[in-house]
Amino acid sequence: MSKRSVVLNIGAPRVRLTLAYAGLLFLLLVAFSIIVYALLSIVVLQDIEPFRDDPGITAAAHRMLGTYVVRLLFANAIGLLLVVAVSWLLAKITLRPLEQAISLQRQFTNNASHDLRTPLAVIRTETSAALHQHPDLPPEYEERVRIIDEQAQRMERLIDQLLTLSHLDADSALDREPTDLTVVVNGVVRDLRPLAQARSVDLKFTRAESAVVMGDELKLSQLVSNLLDNAIKFSPEQATVALAVWQAKDSAYLAVSDQGMGIEPQALPELFSRFQHTNGAHTNGHAVHGLGLPLCRWIAQAHGGDVTVESRQGHGTVFTVRLPAIKA
Numbered sequence: 383m384s385k386r387s388v389v390l391n392i393g394a395p396r397v398r399l400t401l402a403y404a405g406l407l408f409l410l411l412v413a414f415s416i417i418v419y420a421l422l423s424i425v426v427l428q429d430i431e432p433f434r435d436d437p438g439i440t441a442a443a444h445r446m447l448g449t450y451v452v453r454l455l456f457a458n459a460i461g462l463l464l465v466v467a468v469s470w471l472l473a474k475i476t477l478r479p480l481e482q483a484i485s486l487q488r489q490f491t492n493n494a495s496h497d498l499r500t501p502l503a504v505i506r507t508e509t510s511a512a513l514h515q516h517p518d519l520p521p522e523y524e525e526r527v528r529i530i531d532e533q534a535q536r537m538e539r540l541i542d543q544l545l546t547l548s549h550l551d552a553d554s555a556l557d558r559e560p561t562d563l564t565v566v567v568n569g570v571v572r573d574l575r576p577l578a579q580a581r582s583v584d585l586k587f588t589r590a591e592s593a594v595v596m597g598d599e600l601k602l603s604q605l606v607s608n609l610l611d612n613a614i615k616f617s618p619e620q621a622t623v624a625l626a627v628w629q630a631k632d633s634a635y636l637a638v639s640d641q642g643m644g645i646e647p648q649a650l651p652e653l654f655s656r657f658q659h660t661n662g663a664h665t666n667g668h669a670v671h672g673l674g675l676p677l678c679r680w681i682a683q684a685h686g687g688d689v690t691v692e693s694r695q696g697h698g699t700v701f702t703v704r705l706p707a708i709k710a
């Protein structure tokens with residue numbers, strides 16, 4: 383991500399920093415060798431100045447300078463090895479505080495997310511009980527409880543995203559088993575239907591074929607959930623969000639299309655970078671965090687697939703997920 387995601391995997395930066403240090407130190411070494419050779423040449427040529435006409439002495443002097451060149455080249459080769467070792471150490475020392483800060487931050491995100499889950503679960507249990515066990519609730523209270531429930535659900539999703547992001551930064555593995563994308567999408571549609579209904583957005587399947595992948599069901603649900611949440615969030619009222627799941631050759635596909643206002647073309651290249659939200663996007667009053675799409679891309683890529691986007695401003699957006707399918 384050119385305005386790239388926060389650098390959390392420290393391995394690659396250490397290599398880059400080592401190369402930068404090594405390059406700099408090696409340049410200094412070469413410059414030093416050139417200066418040494420220049421000074422030696424001046425001294426030798428000054429010494430043989432009185433015997434300039436004696437070809438034997440001049441040849442011996444040039445042979446001597448040639449020997450110096452070979453020795454300096456040899457010294458530089460050994461120096462290069464030393465330079466790489468020292469640079470690796472320097473890079474390690476430089477990055478250590480950063481690694482510690484990242485690890486602390488990851489731990490904090492984990493702990494805070496876990497601690498926030500419990501009160502939220504309690505809120506949701508209470509709101510569900512109020513909504514389902516009290517049909518006589520006055521409409522204005524019912525509406526308020528529904529809003530609380532909706533926002534608590536949104537917070538749950540955000541916390542899940544944060545947890546997954548902190549896990550994936552730690553290179554956590556996927557828990558994979560044969561998973562039908564249609565089943566995953568149906569589950570997510572069931573969860574988000576109330577959100578769509580609240581905005582009078584119609585969710586409909588244009589294609590719901592079986593498409594089985596070796597997948598981590600929880601993470602795939604997060605992927606679909608964010609795409610669908612975005613489609614609902616960025617759609618005008620009364621719009622339709624279309625879902626399609628199908629399999630073609632060795633790939634399983636999921637497409638989420640909306641009739642929202644679309645995404646500015648200049649925002650598309652950075653759309654999957656963390657904390658991005660396009661300035662023009664109409665959020666319909668919902669919070670935008672810019673964590674969902676990076677997570678979607680990571681989940682898709684971790685499964686060996688990818689997410690792509692096509693958008694026409696004023697017409698809508700289509701996100702397509704492609705994953706390797708299990709061969710039938």
Ligand SMILES: Nc1ncnc2c1ncn2[C@@H]1O[C@H](COP(=O)(O)OP(=O)(O)OP(=O)(O)O)[C@@H](O)[C@H]1O
Binds near residue numbers: 644653669699
């Ligand atoms: N279907 C869509 N239509 C229009 N804009 C979209 C759509 N999906 C994403 N975007 C734009 O991309 C941005 C990033 O989306 P992303 O899902 O990463 O974050 P978010 O929805 O803002 O927050 P969250 O972290 O809660 O998902 C959004 O803020 C919005 O500007």
Ligand SMILES: [Mg+2]
Binds near residue numbers: 611612673675
């Ligand atoms: Mg989102």
